[in-house]
Amino acid sequence: MTGGPLDTLRVDNVGSLLRPAALGDAFARHRRGDLEDTALHAAQDEAVRDVLGEQEKVGLPVLTDGEFRRSTFMESFAEVAGYAELGDNLWRAHARRALDRDAPERAEAPSAASATVATEPLRLVRNVPLEEFRFAQGCTDRPVKSTVLGPDRVFQTFDAAGSRDVYPDRWAFLDDVVAVERDIVAGLVGAGCRYVHMDAPGFTAYVDAPSIERFRAKGLDPADLLTRTLAAENAVVAGFPDTTFGVHVCRGNEQGHWHREGHYDAIAEQLFSGLAHQRILLEYDTDRAGTFEPLRFVRPGAVVVLGVVSTKSARVETVDEVVGRVEEATRHLPLEQLAISPQCGFASTLEGNDLTADDQWRKFDVLLRAAELVWG
Numbered sequence: 621m622t623g624g625p626l627d628t629l630r631v632d633n634v635g636s637l638l639r640p641a642a643l644g645d646a647f648a649r650h651r652r653g654d655l656e657d658t659a660l661h662a663a664q665d666e667a668v669r670d671v672l673g674e675q676e677k678v679g680l681p682v683l684t685d686g687e688f689r690r691s692t693f694m695e696s697f698a699e700v701a702g703y704a705e706l707g708d709n710l711w712r713a714h715a716r717r718a719l720d721r722d723a724p725e726r727a728e729a730p731s732a733a734s735a736t737v738a739t740e741p742l743r744l745v746r747n748v749p750l751e752e753f754r755f756a757q758g759c760t761d762r763p764v765k766s767t768v769l770g771p772d773r774v775f776q777t778f779d780a781a782g783s784r785d786v787y788p789d790r791w792a793f794l795d796d797v798v799a800v801e802r803d804i805v806a807g808l809v810g811a812g813c814r815y816v817h818m819d820a821p822g823f824t825a826y827v828d829a830p831s832i833e834r835f836r837a838k839g840l841d842p843a844d845l846l847t848r849t850l851a852a853e854n855a856v857v858a859g860f861p862d863t864t865f866g867v868h869v870c871r872g873n874e875q876g877h878w879h880r881e882g883h884y885d886a887i888a889e890q891l892f893s894g895l896a897h898q899r900i901l902l903e904y905d906t907d908r909a910g911t912f913e914p915l916r917f918v919r920p921g922a923v924v925v926l927g928v929v930s931t932k933s934a935r936v937e938t939v940d941e942v943v944g945r946v947e948e949a950t951r952h953l954p955l956e957q958l959a960i961s962p963q964c965g966f967a968s969t970l971e972g973n974d975l976t977a978d979d980q981w982r983k984f985d986v987l988l989r990a991a992e993l994v995w996g
Contacts, residue, residue: 626763626815626864627898629681629959630991631984632925634868634901635767635817636693636965637686638972638980643667647691647970664689665755672760678984682815683764685756686967689748693819693968694777697769699746700800702786706736706777735779738786742796750807757812766813768804770820770867771797771856772849780838794852801856809860817866818897820853824869827886846887854896866899870927870964883910892917892924899923904945905930905963915952924953927963929983934975936982942990955994960987 639647646663649655671686687693698706749766757764774797780790787793808816825831826846835842857865869891884891884902892900892914900918904926918924928945929937942960949958966973966980 626682626765628923628956629899630995631681631987632866632899632901632959632961633675633680633682633684633765633984634927634931634962634965635684635687635765635819636690636967637671637684637688638966638975638977639686639688639970640667640670640977643688644970668756669759672756672764674981675984676760676762678981679988680984681762683756683760683762684767685752685764687767687965689752691970693767693965694769694773696749696767696804697774697800699744699748701743701745702738702740703736703742704739735782736777737779738783738793740786742793742800744800744803747804747807749804750811753808753813754811763814765815765817765866766808767817767819767868768801768808770818770822771801771852772820773822774801775845775849775852776822776825791848794848798852798855805856805860805863809863813863815864815866816857816860817868817899817901818853818856820867821870822849823887823891827883846890850891850894854894857896864899865897866901866925867895867897868901868964870903883908884914885910888914889917892922893919895919895922897922899925899959901925901927901961903927903963905932912949912952915949918953918957921957923957923959924949925959925961927961929960929962929987931962931964931966931973931975931980931983934979936979937986939986939990939993942986943993946990946994960991962987 643663646655646660650657650660667688668685671688672683675683690696694706697703700706749768753764753766771794775794778790778793780787780793783790783793787796805816823846825835826842832842835845853867857863898921900922902924904912905928915924926945926949928942946955946958946960962983966975
């Protein structure tokens with residue numbers, strides 16, 4: 621891949637932002653049948669315009685629509701023939717968990733609770749990320765990035781045993797996921813999107829003991845699965861030379877809860893050297909992620925975006941803390957291959973995490989001031 625103009629951005633935004641109360645209310649009324657589609661879309665339009673303006677005001681170099689049209693970050697794969705039940709399954713899993721602020725920190729991952737049966741060969745029906753991008757980019761002169769669910773996470777939601785009539789070979793399903801996602805990406809690139817970000821939180825399953833046991837219970841070899849899904853991740857982004865691609869790896873993020881634990885070390889050599897993306901966004905806000913030592917495996921030219929500011933906590937980190945973390949990381953990767961961001965989105969699901977919008981924007985301000993000190 622040749623480099624794109626956004627490859628070396630020093631401050632990034634993982635994607636989702638806290639929804640305003642009015643937007644959350646509009647979603648709830650729509651789900652109850654008390655609000656028409658057009659009214660929900662109007663509420664989303666207004667909220668997206670406002671949040672783009674807030675990001676401009678803070679000074680972010682690349683913007684997102686906050687994922688304000690989605691109930692969860694996984695809905696970019698919702699309008700796919702043969703897999704239409706994914707969205708409903710996610711909602712049912714979410715409702716069963718009914719997470720609250722007093723629940724244990726660790727919660728079951730959506731991919732573990734939302735097994736979906738393929739009812740026909742996969743086919744893109746509606747390019748949701750493309751529609752989101754076109755509206756958002758039409759509201760600002762700054763570049764807008766699009767966030768898309770990666771094939772590894774989609775595969776982890778797949779009920780292979782229940783789908784044998786359609787996909788007797790489970791790897792044919794993975795191939796079709798890649799084909800659908802390449803259609804999504806091609807649409808985005810054709811519309812002028814210069815930065816496509818793939819959400820791949822499922823990669824941390826390969827260092828998390830309960831997740832590894834779930835793979836084995838399904839007759840999957842975790843090492844083989846990692847090799848196949850890494851190849852699928854790269855296949856989605858291959859052949860788009862003028863576009864910056866990022867890939868985000870975390871341990872889950874839902875109303876401040878996390879889903880997996882385990883350091884990067886066990887998969888770092890294969891993953892960090894093997895990903896074809898120009899930017900690798902990594903969660904690094906707690907000890908669950910381990911040390912920066914595995915960064916030594918990152919291939920030359922790739923930029924690691926250190927997620928050293930937490931979206932799970934209302935405490936606003938200091939500039940000195942962020943600068944210190946960057947300096948620590950330079951022991952293992954050159955400064956020119958580093959950038960900084962929040963560790964995840966602020967609202968991977970509609971409810972958002974346990975902090976305020978003011979906390980959110982102050983955290984971005986800290987990142988921007990730290991970047992100015994470190995990179996100038």
